[in-house]
Amino acid sequence: MTSPVHGSAGSHAAGTRTDDATATSSPRTGAPVLEVEDLRVEFRSRGPVVNAVNGVSYAIAPGETMAILGESGCGKSVSAQAIMGILDVPPAHITGAIRFEGRDMLQMGAEDQRKIRGPGVSMIFQDALSALNPVYSVGDQIGEMFRAHRGTSKKEAKDRAVELMDRVRIPAARQRVDDYPHQFSGGMRQRVMIAMALALDPKVLIADEPTTALDVTVQAQVMDLLKDLQRDTGMGLILITHDLGVVNEVADRVAVMYAGKVVETGTIDDVFTRPAHPYTRGLMSSIPVLDGKGQRLNPIVGAPPSLARIPPGCSFHPRCPMARRGDGGRPDCTSDVPPLREVAAGRRAACHYSEELLHG
Numbered sequence: 001m002t003s004p005v006h007g008s009a010g011s012h013a014a015g016t017r018t019d020d021a022t023a024t025s026s027p028r029t030g031a032p033v034l035e036v037e038d039l040r041v042e043f044r045s046r047g048p049v050v051n052a053v054n055g056v057s058y059a060i061a062p063g064e065t066m067a068i069l070g071e072s073g074c075g076k077s078v079s080a081q082a083i084m085g086i087l088d089v090p091p092a093h094i095t096g097a098i099r100f101e102g103r104d105m106l107q108m109g110a111e112d113q114r115k116i117r118g119p120g121v122s123m124i125f126q127d128a129l130s131a132l133n134p135v136y137s138v139g140d141q142i143g144e145m146f147r148a149h150r151g152t153s154k155k156e157a158k159d160r161a162v163e164l165m166d167r168v169r170i171p172a173a174r175q176r177v178d179d180y181p182h183q184f185s186g187g188m189r190q191r192v193m194i195a196m197a198l199a200l201d202p203k204v205l206i207a208d209e210p211t212t213a214l215d216v217t218v219q220a221q222v223m224d225l226l227k228d229l230q231r232d233t234g235m236g237l238i239l240i241t242h243d244l245g246v247v248n249e250v251a252d253r254v255a256v257m258y259a260g261k262v263v264e265t266g267t268i269d270d271v272f273t274r275p276a277h278p279y280t281r282g283l284m285s286s287i288p289v290l291d292g293k294g295q296r297l298n299p300i301v302g303a304p305p306s307l308a309r310i311p312p313g314c315s316f317h318p319r320c321p322m323a324r325r326g327d328g329g330r331p332d333c334t335s336d337v338p339p340l341r342e343v344a345a346g347r348r349a350a351c352h353y354s355e356e357l358l359h360g
């Protein structure tokens with residue numbers, strides 16, 4: 001049986017480079033457990049090259065929650081899939097570095113990568129029903145993690161599966177361990193996925209839109225569960241989402257992505273109260289607030305670009321209300337690529353005119 005939590009290792013090749021690969025450091029003390037540096041993912045098949053991830057860098061410390069925020073198709077999920085080794089290579093071409101406890105996974109062989117994925121870095125997906133195998137019981141699927149990685153006997157693996165189901169608060173775990181995925185609600189299936197992801201005590205958990213398919217009440221329960229589990233285990237949590245409310249409630253830091261790049265990073269408080277990039281500001285202005293009577297929403301005009309045809313200069317310029325043609329020696333948003341740079345203490349943004357947003 002193949003586990004949906006783990007992926008196969010991939011091979012890698014060179015891609016084009018730009019200058020926005022500045023690493024984002026973690027504010028927590030101690031060495032980061034996972035560092036992504038200048039990660040690039042291209043898809044090369046017939047037709048134009050798709051630049052899905054264009055030089056993304058971030059680091060996560062034990063116990064920290066970092067949100068990766070952006071619209072669909074901005075590359076946030078692809079970057080996570082590259083970390084997990086679940087992209088088919090080819091057509092994917094992956095370059096950069098993905099360091100787990102200082103060791104670059106992209107320079108390892110497949111077997112060494114497999115030893116890290118699961119015990120080191122694990123992932124849960126948004127659609128638990130399609131991620132789970134319908135012909136195996138949930139107990140078999142959770143237990144497979146122990147059998148595959150630890151050589152545990154079938155009986156012991158089942159006992160461990162029951163323990164994990166208890167831990168993720170699935171009621172009557174002992175009675176339900178032999179049930180199949182379709183016999184569980186959406187929220188309970190997501191708990192099964194979380195149990196599988198936690199089976200080997202990972203140091204980093206990547207949660208890709210873990211609550212998108214769930215209703216609002218169940219979303220809150222699943223996020224509470226993830227935070228409780230993180231508090232118990234001290235794992236780092238990378239939360240991939242387009243939901244600003246979830247980010248605001250659970251994350252310590254955020255990396256905002258647009259067209260395959262990180263365009264802003266900082267603490268939640270800083271980024272949410274004083275965005276340093278027009279795209280982030282647009283995201284903030286497009287969500288309603290509870291007591292905002294008569295509030296005027298200002299959605300971002302236009303649509304994100306195709307990753308096969310990313311605009312020159314600043315990729316956000318066709319949608320940006322602050323975009324400028326260069327004059328008097330100032331940068332031209334339509335041709336000059338803005339690097340991701342420090343714009344205030346602990347803040348980075350990829351905009352030529354961030355200071356005007358922060359101080360204007």
Ligand code: SF4
Binds near residue numbers: 314316321350351353
């Ligand atoms: Fe807008 Fe120019 Fe800043 Fe890009 S660099 S976000 S186009 S102001």
